[in-house]
Amino acid sequence: MITLSGGEKQTVIVMRAILHNPEICFLDEPSKSLDPITARRVRRFLKDYAREKWYNHLFNIA
Numbered sequence: 001m002i003t004l005s006g007g008e009k010q011t012v013i014v015m016r017a018i019l020h021n022p023e024i025c026f027l028d029e030p031s032k033s034l035d036p037i038t039a040r041r042v043r044r045f046l047k048d049y050a051r052e053k054w055y056n057h058l059f060n061i062a
Helices: 006-018 037-052
Strands: none
Touching: 006 037
């Protein structure tokens, strides 16, 4: 069994949420528990993903 940190678990949760290209995906605090570098990477990935998939609603991450 692999033990993941809180940030690693959060990253897996975000990636699982978009893995199968859902029509709608609600992400509540996707950068919670992430260190600053990983949080920036996740936010950048989500912005690029939204741009690539032609999503028209991307809310700011607080």
